[in-house]
Amino acid sequence: MFTKRLLTGSCLAACITGLSLLAVACGTPNQLAETTPHTSGTALQASKLAADAKKSLTTGKAHAESLPDIMEPATTPDSPLNAQPPKSASKTNSHINPPDVLIDVGHGGIDGGAVHGDLLEKDINLAVAKQSYQLLTEAGYRVVLNRDKDYALSDDNKWLNNRSRHIRDLAQRMQMANDLKPKLLISLHVNSSFSRSKKGPYVLHQNSAGSLFLATQIQERLNAISGTRHLPILGKTYYLLKRAQSPSVIVEIGFITNADDRSRMTSAEGQQKIAAAIRDAVAAYIAHGDLGPGPGGSQNNGSAPAK
Known part of the structure; x- marks a missing residue:
């Protein structure tokens, strides 16, 4: 499924069968962002936030409205989502370092995601992803976008024999993440509510x-940026979060159904601020050091999951 090749100098290009080209950072991996991490977001406080997040039940419902495509369908041992790609499809070049960040760009192609008028979530996700890619690469990080144009990742899944576009999309995103072995996986989405x-x-x-x-x-x-005081939420039922081997998060940038959020997410200034927040958060994580793998695998030195 994946083939990789080195380009001129320190540039890395990761190509996927059926995709145009994954955007990947060029530059030395040791150049880290010159940012000041938030000292208030320590691991101890993060644990407290996890407990407090149970109070945010109404916000959890809002997530369910906008992210049905990421929630894991019921599975059995013979379920298509438990199918494995051919071994030849997941081989990676051991001479290529894994990216620091894989940005999972939500939806795409036939799947527009959340909608408000003629505004589609898939377009907001891609715009913010590209801006995040630019800021992260300028800071010296190696970054991959799993789509850099408007297309459906389900179309690139040739290894899973299933008629459901939804299932092929989920499986393709998960397999990309576990094949590329990024230090961090950040999935971008936009929320919606009645x-x-x-x-x-x-x-x-x-x-x-x-x-x-x-x-x-x-x-x-x-x-x-938004003047809110929301807490992170444990995504117990989300397929990508359950299966990804790397530390992973789903970022709901804002509500497409809210005028203030919509204005921020669609303006160049707002997208720049959102991307800068993501860059600075990545810098804080890297500066902190290894915090262990995601639930789907184990890692060494906070960089890549062990086989």
């Missing part, structure tokens, strides 16, 4: 210390 008053970002995390720490760092910074 209530126009619901607003602000929410970050969903895995049941792991690394994911919770990253979620807290991102949540605090996005709260500062």
Whole structure:
């Protein structure tokens, strides 16, 4: 499924069969962002936030409205989601270092995601992802986007024999993440609600210390932008969070159904601020050091999951 090749100098290109090209950072991996981490988002406080997040039941419902495609369908031992890609499809080049960050760009192609008028979630996700990619690479990080144009990742899944586009999409995203072995996986989405008053970002995390720490760092910074005080939420039922081997989070940038959020997410200035928050959160995580793997695997030195 994946083939990789080295390009000129220190540039890395990771190509996927059926995809145009994954965007990957060029530059030395040792160049870290010159940012000041939030000292308030410590691992101890993150643990407290995890307990307090149980109070945010109404916000959890809002997530369910906008993220049905990431929630794991019921599975059995013979379920298509438990199918494995061919061994030849997941081989990686051992001479290529894993990326620091894999940005999972939600939806795409036939799947528009949340909708408000003629505004589609998939387009907001891609715009913020590209801006985040730019800021992270300028800071010296190696970054991959799993889509850099408007297409459905389910179309690239040739290894899973299933008629459901939804299942093929989920499996493709998960397999990309576990094949590329990034230090961090950040999945970008936009929320939606029947209530126009619901607003602000929410970050969903895995049941792991690394994911919770990253979620807290991102949540605090996005709260500062939107003027909210939301807490990270444990994404117990989300397929990508349950299966990803790397520390992973789902970032709900804001509500497409809220005027203030919508204005922020669609403006160049707002997208720049959101991307800067993500960059600074990544810098804080890297500066903190290894916090362990995601629930789907084990890692060495906070960099790549062990086989």
